[in-house]
Amino acid sequence: MATTNRTNNGRIGGSWKRALGDFDKQNGKVGATTGVSDEAKPADDDEIATGLRDDVQTVETAEEARRVLKILLDNTGTEDRPMYHACDTEVAYISVADQTPVGHGQVTCFSVFIGPDVNFAPKGEGKRSLLWVDTLRGGDEVWDVFKEYFENPNVKKVWHNYSFDRHVVENHHGIKLAGFAADTMHMARLWNSNRKLDGGYSLEALSSSADAMSECAEMLGAGAEMMRAKRGMKKIFGKPKLKKDGTPGKTMILPPIEEIQEDRESRDRWIEYSALDAQATWFLRESLEAKLRGMSCEACPILASKPGYRTCVTLWDFYTYYLAEFGNLLTQMERNGLLVDKDHLANAEKMALEDKRVAEEYFRNWASSKCEGAKLMNIGSGLQVRQLLFAGAKNKRRDKPGVELTREFTQESPEWIAWDSAGREGKAPKKTMKVALHGITLKPIQVQTFTATGLPAVSSVVLRALAGKPGVARALMDTWDSLSDKEKSEEALKKACGAAYDAFGGGQEGVQACAAIDSLNDVAAIDTLLSNFIIPLQGDDIRGPEGRVHGALNINTETGRLSARRPSLQNQPALEKDRYGIRRAFTAAPGNILVVADYGQLELRLLAHMAGCKSMLEAFEAGGDFHSRTALGMYSNIKDAIAKGEAVLEYGEQDAIKDEKERPALVKDVFASERRKAKVLNFSIAYGKTAHGLAKDWGTSLEEAANTVDLWYADRPEVREWQEVQKKLAVEKNLVRTLLGRVRNLPDASSKNEAFKSHALRASINTPIQGGAADIAMLAMLQIQRCPRLKELGYKLLMQIHDEVILEGPEEHKDEALALTKYHMENPFPGHVNLLDVALAVDGDFAKTWYEAK
DNA sequence: GTAGCTAGCGCC
DNA sequence: AAAGGGCGCTAGCTAC
Numbered sequence: 001m002a003t004t005n006r007t008n009n010g011r012i013g014g015s016w017k018r019a020l021g022d023f024d025k026q027n028g029k030v031g032a033t034t035g036v037s038d039e040a041k042p043a044d045d046d047e048i049a050t051g052l053r054d055d056v057q058t059v060e061t062a063e064e065a066r067r068v069l070k071i072l073l074d075n076t077g078t079e080d081r082p083m084y085h086a087c088d089t090e091v092a093y094i095s096v097a098d099q100t101p102v103g104h105g106q107v108t109c110f111s112v113f114i115g116p117d118v119n120f121a122p123k124g125e126g127k128r129s130l131l132w133v134d135t136l137r138g139g140d141e142v143w144d145v146f147k148e149y150f151e152n153p154n155v156k157k158v159w160h161n162y163s164f165d166r167h168v169v170e171n172h173h174g175i176k177l178a179g180f181a182a183d184t185m186h187m188a189r190l191w192n193s194n195r196k197l198d199g200g201y202s203l204e205a206l207s208s209s210a211d212a213m214s215e216c217a218e219m220l221g222a223g224a225e226m227m228r229a230k231r232g233m234k235k236i237f238g239k240p241k242l243k244k245d246g247t248p249g250k251t252m253i254l255p256p257i258e259e260i261q262e263d264r265e266s267r268d269r270w271i272e273y274s275a276l277d278a279q280a281t282w283f284l285r286e287s288l289e290a291k292l293r294g295m296s297c298e299a300c301p302i303l304a305s306k307p308g309y310r311t312c313v314t315l316w317d318f319y320t321y322y323l324a325e326f327g328n329l330l331t332q333m334e335r336n337g338l339l340v341d342k343d344h345l346a347n348a349e350k351m352a353l354e355d356k357r358v359a360e361e362y363f364r365n366w367a368s369s370k371c372e373g374a375k376l377m378n379i380g381s382g383l384q385v386r387q388l389l390f391a392g393a394k395n396k397r398r399d400k401p402g403v404e405l406t407r408e409f410t411q412e413s414p415e416w417i418a419w420d421s422a423g424r425e426g427k428a429p430k431k432t433m434k435v436a437l438h439g440i441t442l443k444p445i446q447v448q449t450f451t452a453t454g455l456p457a458v459s460s461v462v463l464r465a466l467a468g469k470p471g472v473a474r475a476l477m478d479t480w481d482s483l484s485d486k487e488k489s490e491e492a493l494k495k496a497c498g499a500a501y502d503a504f505g506g507g508q509e510g511v512q513a514c515a516a517i518d519s520l521n522d523v524a525a526i527d528t529l530l531s532n533f534i535i536p537l538q539g540d541d542i543r544g545p546e547g548r549v550h551g552a553l554n555i556n557t558e559t560g561r562l563s564a565r566r567p568s569l570q571n572q573p574a575l576e577k578d579r580y581g582i583r584r585a586f587t588a589a590p591g592n593i594l595v596v597a598d599y600g601q602l603e604l605r606l607l608a609h610m611a612g613c614k615s616m617l618e619a620f621e622a623g624g625d626f627h628s629r630t631a632l633g634m635y636s637n638i639k640d641a642i643a644k645g646e647a648v649l650e651y652g653e654q655d656a657i658k659d660e661k662e663r664p665a666l667v668k669d670v671f672a673s674e675r676r677k678a679k680v681l682n683f684s685i686a687y688g689k690t691a692h693g694l695a696k697d698w699g700t701s702l703e704e705a706a707n708t709v710d711l712w713y714a715d716r717p718e719v720r721e722w723q724e725v726q727k728k729l730a731v732e733k734n735l736v737r738t739l740l741g742r743v744r745n746l747p748d749a750s751s752k753n754e755a756f757k758s759h760a761l762r763a764s765i766n767t768p769i770q771g772g773a774a775d776i777a778m779l780a781m782l783q784i785q786r787c788p789r790l791k792e793l794g795y796k797l798l799m800q801i802h803d804e805v806i807l808e809g810p811e812e813h814k815d816e817a818l819a820l821t822k823y824h825m826e827n828p829f830p831g832h833v834n835l836l837d838v839a840l841a842v843d844g845d846f847a848k849t850w851y852e853a854k
Numbered sequence: 855g856t857a858g859c860t861a862g863c864g865c866c
Numbered sequence: 867a868a869a870g871g872g873c874g875c876t877a878g879c880t881a882c
């Protein structure tokens with residue numbers, strides 16, 4: 001085998017990218033994982049010749065299509081023993097990195113493999129077990145023939161990353177895919193969630209992995225070699241990119257898919273390549289089924305002991321009971337998409353740009369009064385901001401260089417910017433110029449936070465500490481002349497400002513520095529909103545033709561949570577930070593309404609259940625403010641106050657009729673700081689946070705933090721025991737399991753590297769909780785999806801944000817739909833029950849927009 | 855010019 | 867040696 005390096009330099013511009021080409025790294029698709037040579041040498045014939053071409057039956061006409069359609073429909077097997085049809089498509093006219101496949105992309109061909117025994121060749125022409133259909137040449141007529149095939153629910157189809165193929169196939173002729181049976185990417189995740197560094201989950205990587213394919217090595221026989229012959233597309237079809245002078249360059253580029261397919265020189269190789277994908281998927285499914293059948297699925301013992309629990313003996317059971325259907329549901333949600341109000345976003349953009357302009361001007365004026373270069377600096381560059389504020393600071397790692405006193409940066413020249421924006425007339429001025437930045441502080445700022453590379457961090461937390469409370473210094477500056485002497489006293493100013501006050505000499509100078517850094521922070525915050533949400537949500541790449549955004553929902557996390565991409569709809573700004581109301585842009589279609597429901601304290605409830613923690617279970621049963629109740633368990637002074645009747649956890653009915661003055665105080669008001677600590681611990685302990693980290697956050701001694709942690713555990717000893725069991729499991733077996741028994745491999749639990757090992761051990765106590773919450777959310781979504789009444793009412797799932805779901809449907813049925821949604825979430829197990837030892841609390845509402853429904 | 859990295863930040 | 871789990875996305879930067 002030729003030597004290949006691991007770089008993926010396939011800048012494969014424009015519109016070619018395809019499903020299995022370099023779909024995406026998160027899904028472990030080719031790109032990062034397939035060795036792609038940099039060298040512009042022709043592919044070695046030995047490597048790519050599979051000898052497969054003669055085994056491929058090609059179809060280019062409707063007549064041939066009708067003949068093979070019969071063979072396809074004759075080979076579906078039985079309910080008990082289905083014959084799996086592995087399918088795959090190749091796609092042109094889509095930029096997979098940027099565009100949603102809903103409404104983008106055109107299928108140029110597809111391939112099907114039903115196993116080595118099925119023969120697609122006409123009588124008397126020998127045997128061809130691979131089917132390859134040319135939809136470029138075949139066009140609409142061929143699609144019309146195969147529509148019946150794709151829509152037939154009795155044909156059990158298998159795909160690798162079904163999501164992509166489903167959408168691009170459904171881009172043609174209103175086809176509605178049915179008969180989904182398995183997604184080998186999801187099966188592979190369930191088998192081993194830890195392949196990120198081991199080649200990932202691309203079809204290429206999996207089908208050429210001896211481990212993944214081990215269960216069908218025998219069946220493959222000599223074919224195993226053939227599987228391993230599979231290579232990335234660019235390796236086989238790449239051509240040297242032509243340089244400006246027309247000579248071949250070093251970089252390889254991939255011609256457009258439709259060209260490769262039609263080009264006489266590459267067509268046969270292309271047919272082989274693409275037919276091989278279906279075959280690889282088929283064998284991979286066989287192997288993974290055998291693997292999953294051999295792996296136990298051990299649910300949380302407390303849960304598994306409950307009467308009525310649907311036991312999955314093996315992970316294959318888990319796949320067939322839940323995950324396959326869930327995978328299909330996710331593709332349906334992707335297709336549904338969310339309607340986005342572009343006008344609203346355009347308006348938000350205007351406001352954001354204006355706010356940003358004002359804030360930027362304020363900072364730049366101030367900074368350039370102290371350093372000439374700041375006039376032209378890039379204030380979005382952390383490096384440059386660090387140069388201004390931390391010049392001369394040492395690196396935390398002694399062997400590495402610190403921040404220089406002065407440094408030059410290359411910036412676009414003002415002349416060029418003017419020329420570029422004013423119509424490019426005449427000779428182009430020089431594009432860039434050097435800009436020198438030096439430190440501007442009067443006294444060095446004490447560095448508290450460092451980046452991983454040892455340099456002073458300039459994150460928003462650091463800048464916030466320098467600037468003080470948002471808006472305060474700025475307000476002082478704006479009203480400076482009318483301030484009283486007392487208000488202008490050193491003491492008062494220092495109190496109102498952040499740490500930059502002293503570093504810039506105090507007085508008005510100090511206040512101004514704080515105000516300017518505050519503005520800088522503002523610029524960064526606005527920029528994030530603009531570039532992450534406001535702008536991309538208006539673009540056509542992630543929107544389908546009907547104006548809805550169709551992000552991808554992936555099952556690709558270590559814990560079993562979903563992740564969302566293009567766009568990442570799961571990290572829209574939280575309500576309190578959503579200053580431009582971005583969530584208002586997510587809206588229901590006319591006549592419809594959004595139903596939004598989320599779990600309360602889902603992860604803590606799962607911890608209570610799995611650990612069998614008496615105190616936590618009681619607290620959830622009692623209801624009310626959970627964090628106050630935690631504080632009550634930790635601090636005796638709260639207990640005393642309650643015993644004396646001076647405070648209560650929450651008001652009961654009797655308190656409501658009392659005069660306000662006669663009412664006892666609430667714990668969350670009187671013991672606010674205790675409650676705050678209890679709340680932080682509730683969230684932190686599940687993540688494995690250490691006393692050291694808490695001490696740093698709270699600015700207390702290690703001892704004090706450790707004592708507080710002990711107070712938390714004192715009331716909840718079962719949690720500590722449970723965590724020890726998880727860690728032990730991780731060390732002994734290098735795995736932990738979620739609530740429903742899915743596995744997460746943690747090889748680092750045996751690592752000699754203590755940092756890796758610690759991380760694995762923290763993950764071991766978090767994964768059952770986080771993954772268990774994902775399990776519950778999955779069950780609830782399946783119940784919602786299956787609910788015949790919700791379907792009848794016209795309600796569809798659009799989105800999941802870990803513990804929250806969004807549905808859309810006709811406004812007239814909103815009350816019933818919300819009630820049903822909550823019911824399913826509260827009773828997510830098959831049979832409409834909740835088998836946990838703790839109730840599942842669900843909060844929900846409906847509204848025209850996401851913002852209002854939260 | 856590109857690819858891959860770091861830093862940073864959004865969500866649960 | 868670091869010191870809270872899980873993600874995706876962007877801008878800036880640098881090596882090639």
